[in-house]
Amino acid sequence: MENFKKVHNRENTRSVKWDMRHVVFQSDDVLPMWVADMDFQAPKAVNDALIERAKHGIYGYTMIDDNIKNPIINWISKRHNWEINKEWLSFSPGVVASLHMAVQAFTKPGDNILVQTPVYTPFYSVIEAHERNVVKNPLIQKDYYYHIDFEDFEEKLKQGVSAFILCSPHNPVGRVWKKEELEEMARLCVKYDVLILSDEIHADLIYPGEKHIPLASLSDEVANKTITFMSPSKTFNLAGLHASYVITPDEEAKKQLDNHLVKQGHNHLNTMGITAIEAAYQHGEQWLDDLCTVLDEHKKYVTAVLEEKTDVLTVIRSEGTYLLWIDCSKLQMNSKELKAFMNESAKVGLNAGIDYGDEGEMFMRMNIACPREILEEGVNRLITAVNNR
Structure with a gap:
């Protein structure tokens, strides 16, 4: 301590x-x-790994192999009880960059995208920068605690929404969504054929006695409607190393997202980011x-x-x-x-x-x-x- x-x-x-x-x-x-x-x-294990890598003194192009993917898979299994496949993983410099790619890949100009406000400020620019429309499902605050307005949530989906950007855990209100809340959001998105872009960058920062549940872990049906964005950056204070990953169980959606990542040159990580991921998830x-x-x-x-x-x-x-x-x-x-x-x-x-x-x-x-x-x-x-x- x-x-x-x-x-x-x-x-x-x-x-x-x-x-x-x-x-x-x-x-x-x-x-x-x-x-x-x-x-x-x-x-310390991360800093030691970075120092050791720097001693080599050569920083050429660096590949992402199973020695990087396996620690991610093991971490998510142990910390979040979700078994993922290495074929589901894509990589990018950051969650916001990945969200930009996903909005371009799976929606078109003029589409409506739902967010739960108040919410992380880049969500607005991710939507508006690509000429999509922000649709708000305001959270309800009662007795200094936030709840989801499910009646409004469904009404907004009924009116026509292409995608829903979920913040889980929620920034800034700090909610860790309960299983029943996640299930109801997922049920409605499946019902109205709405793609879920689930920003779970704060997944590991949970107070004692609480539990984060990855939305896509609820069922195969939900997983195939969900793209999950994660990173060790918030967890281990690595934001400046620009390393994140995306989990896409649906094979066709994965190909579509990867195509956009490649087009924009966002499908690589830097040498130090790769080194930090491996050390953090193995020893942190x-x-x-x-x-x-x-x-x-x-x-x-x-x-x-x-x-x-x-x-x-x-x-x-x-x-x-x-x-x-x-x-x-x-x-x-x-x-x-x-x-x-x-x-x-x-x-x-x-x-x-x-x-x-x-x-x-x-x-x-x-x-x-x-x-x-x-x-x-x-x-x-x-x-x-x-x-x-």
């Missing part, structure tokens, strides 16, 4: 999170708790278990102290990810005022909820994947600012 306590100076490393503060927040003295990477070092399990324990402690701390020391900030109940969704509606500010307050008064760099859709207007997203010392500083800044406003 000591690995998660040490504060590392990330400034002057070209870190988006730390070195772009002036660009994003118009200030260099905000404490950045926004973009979804961690302030923890990757597992204990590190991940420890991380999830730390994140659970962090979530409980932030939730309790904001409730105790303020009467205006409430953390939404969540089951996964290292991102907290904070209800700021009692501050009675509009989204512009709220963002300015956090940047200028609290000096904490959070993600503005409005960026995830209109439904997030009164919210902010906080990244808690940092040493406790940094977390407490950020929370104390928030408390001081709201109590002195």
